Amino acid sequence: MTDLNTIGEFGLIERIRQATPAPKHADTIRGIGDDAAVFNWGDDYGLLATDMLVEGIHFDLMYVPLKHLGYKAVAVNVSDIAAMNGLPLQITVSIGLSSRFPVEAVDELYEGIRMACEAYNVDLVGGDTTASRSGLIISISVLGKVPKDLITYRNTAQPNDVVCVTGDLGAAYLGLQLLEREKQVYLADPNMQPNLSEERSYLIQRQLRPDARTDIVHELRDLGIRPTSMIDISDGLASELLHICRQSGTGAVIFDENIPVDDQTHLAADEFKISPITAALNGGEDYELLFTVRPQEFDKLSTNARITAIGYLTANPDQVVLATKAGQQTPIRAQGWESLAKS
Amino acid sequence: MTDLNTIGEFGLIERIRQATPAPKHADTIRGIGDDAAVFNWGDDYGLLATDMLVEGIHFDLMYVPLKHLGYKAVAVNVSDIAAMNGLPLQITVSIGLSSRFPVEAVDELYEGIRMACEAYNVDLVGGDTTASRSGLIISISVLGKVPKDLITYRNTAQPNDVVCVTGDLGAAYLGLQLLEREKQVYLADPNMQPNLSEERSYLIQRQLRPDARTDIVHELRDLGIRPTSMIDISDGLASELLHICRQSGTGAVIFDENIPVDDQTHLAADEFKISPITAALNGGEDYELLFTVRPQEFDKLSTNARITAIGYLTANPDQVVLATKAGQQTPIRAQGWESLAKS
Known part of the structure; x- marks a missing residue:
């Protein structure tokens, strides 16, 4: 067994x-x-x-x-x-x-x-x-x-495509950490008031009430852009990027400084001593879209504040890496799912 | 609350x-x-x-x-x-x-x-x-x-339509009773061998591995018959008949002696001191089809051994009854669902 x-x-x-x-x-x-x-x-x-x-x-x-x-x-x-x-x-x-x-x-x-x-x-x-x-x-x-001419799969990306994400990443994960901490505080002393101030409201909202990016689907249609691949970010950027690369037979270089992270996420990440990039890569539940476009198409998107280019695809499927400004590269790995609960 | x-x-x-x-x-x-x-x-x-x-x-x-x-x-x-x-x-x-x-x-x-x-x-x-x-x-x-011309709803039956069921009813419920009893015997003494002989195999099979009646859908098409209403029997004949009558605004007279019950169901019903008609009406999980056809259409079905006419619809929505050979009528009522489990 x-x-x-x-x-x-x-x-x-x-x-x-x-x-x-x-x-x-x-x-x-x-x-x-x-x-x-x-x-x-x-x-x-x-x-x-x-x-x-x-x-x-x-x-x-x-x-x-x-x-x-x-x-x-x-x-x-x-x-x-x-x-x-x-x-x-x-x-x-x-x-x-x-x-x-x-x-x-x-x-x-x-x-x-x-x-x-x-x-x-x-x-x-x-x-x-x-x-x-x-x-x-x-x-x-x-x-x-x-x-039919707009369907977008995971396995149709090509080397040199620009890797884009919508919105920002990691916030839902830090929202969960905040809620879990407040729960522990409450369990220890039910008279304590929860400490979920305004400056954390975005994180809480991202965890409790995420939105699907149908607005981006409309926007891509309006711009006449069909992505070469797309996936939603439910398990974290790392896992989703690896799906696209594995299924398309490509590698990827992602620049860590390009990964969009909200200010509240940065603050909370500091507080929890988590790298905001780790939250973005492995936190999950952002429900943003990760997609790729041909390099010549990207110009049409480059002024869109809700879409960020974070890297590009390569022809080497063994190389899916995170690159720092200093030029260091580390392999991107997916985290497994939550362990099965006992019963 | x-x-x-x-x-x-x-x-x-x-x-x-x-x-x-x-x-x-x-x-x-x-x-x-x-x-x-x-x-x-x-x-x-x-x-x-x-x-x-x-x-x-x-x-x-x-x-x-x-x-x-x-x-x-x-x-x-x-x-x-x-x-x-x-x-x-x-x-x-x-x-x-x-x-x-x-x-x-x-x-x-x-x-x-x-x-x-x-x-x-x-x-x-x-x-x-x-x-x-x-x-x-x-x-x-x-x-x-x-x-489109064959879609069959629950709410389109009419008075005088013939009420038909496929296969036989009540077997899955008695199969469940048998399995539950053998479980109790086993729990009391794990050395006991289960007593699920050949003469009960049909009941066990009906409970454990029911089949959907897509064969009847094909057959009705071959015969050129579109039922005036149809529903599948998951909660018992009584409950499903009441859905059709309530949604179509009709009553119904069902003849108890016409309800198809297998020999194994009769035997097991005797053993469990349950009326086989009660098992058919309220047992559920038969996954047979209950449907109605215009009276003039029924001739095409009357020689089909897998389809039984069990009664007819009336114009009085307050009268959904079970009729005995002797002419006695009792209202048909639906049983509720299983109580919600504690947790």
Whole structure:
């Protein structure tokens, strides 16, 4: 018997992918291996993605308001559609609930879900409700679409492409550290007031209520740019960059000083004695987009404050590195998933 | 604060449905309220359904082999597509796993999933894998399609329509009773051999490895019959019939002697001192199809051994009754869902 932790989440997905036979339906364009599955719907490609959030693994209801959780559960799914350069259409929401949740808690959760549906122009069209012995489980599936000539995969990047990220990175991870610390303080003395001041509000918001970058999908279309590859940053920049490089057969050079990090992230990183670059590379949950464009296309983006060029791809797949201003290079490695919880 | 058990599963779904705004996308034809959501895909309607199975609520791994569980998880989703008169195309599978599951257990589960994909001609195109603190969670979403002129809803039945069911009912419920009893015997004395003889094999198979009736969808098409309404029997005949009647605004008279029950179900029902009709009405998990056809269409079906007419619809929505040969009528009521588990 082989412990799941020895192969890890990506090992498990790869094992499942390899055992999965080739699609039988001609309409199935792409299956396991990207942010969403891709189908031939005539004029457009259809997209389907799904994400499961489990209490005690992905969220702690001691500090996550249910309304924010509902919003986030939708946003992380929509983010997978954005990562294919697509826009979302419909979602289904399945929830497992233990008896400690009153009806009002479900109302709160769905209020957040509806707010996200409004924000992303998505129809809530179905789902499943069930009992659970172990707290809250949320499983969302999202359908989306993308014009055929705009679909963007992970495995189509080329050497010399410019590597871009949207927004800034590492904030959600430091938001989580702040919330976890305040929780410990509260558990030690329930009379203590939480110390989550204004100057940390951005970090908290990034952790509790992240947004999917559908705005960037619209913007790229307006600029007439189709990225050569794209992925959303759910597990950290390092892991996502390695997906693109591995699947495209390229290497990459990323300049650490170019990685966009917010001032609040810098301050909190100092406080927690974490390098902000480490938070950006391995923190995860930023739900920004990582994409590549041909060098000649990048000019159209260079004045966009929401998009930052952080490096370029190379022809050497063995070389995915972080480069300092001084010229030092260190290999970029992905962290594994959270260890499986005991039960 | 309101306990979820006071409103029940259907109350909760109704509450969510009422709070859900009308669809924003013109392509969203039907949202919450049927076996699957319905989309305009051009020539066909697209269908999306989803089901979540939670360890300790929906299955007990003491007697459910993982391979069967994987098969069943796919079959119950495909059954929702069949209930719309559609055929399945693709599925995504999300699993939550606690650390007690070795890699080999995941292999077993996916072997069953692949067998079902083969049986139903479905492509496995994606999913999510995550840790769980509470055993196994399986959430599957399925896409399907149906020609526009064949789509079959729950709310389009009419008075005088003939009520039909496929296969036989109540067997899965008695299979569950048998497995539960053998489990108790085993727990009391682990040296006892399980007493699951040949004459019970059908009941066990119906519980552990049910099949979706896509064969009936093909058959109805071959016969040129479009049902006036259809639903799959997951919660028991009573509950499903009431869905059709409530949503169509009809009543129904069902003849108890017409309800198809297998010989093994009769024998086991005697043994457990349960009425086989009660098992059929409230047992659930049969995954047969309940549908209605216009009276003049029924002739085409009357010689089909796999389809049984069990009654007819009436214009009185307050009268959904079970009728005996002697002419006695009793109202048909739906049982609630399983109480929410404690946690």
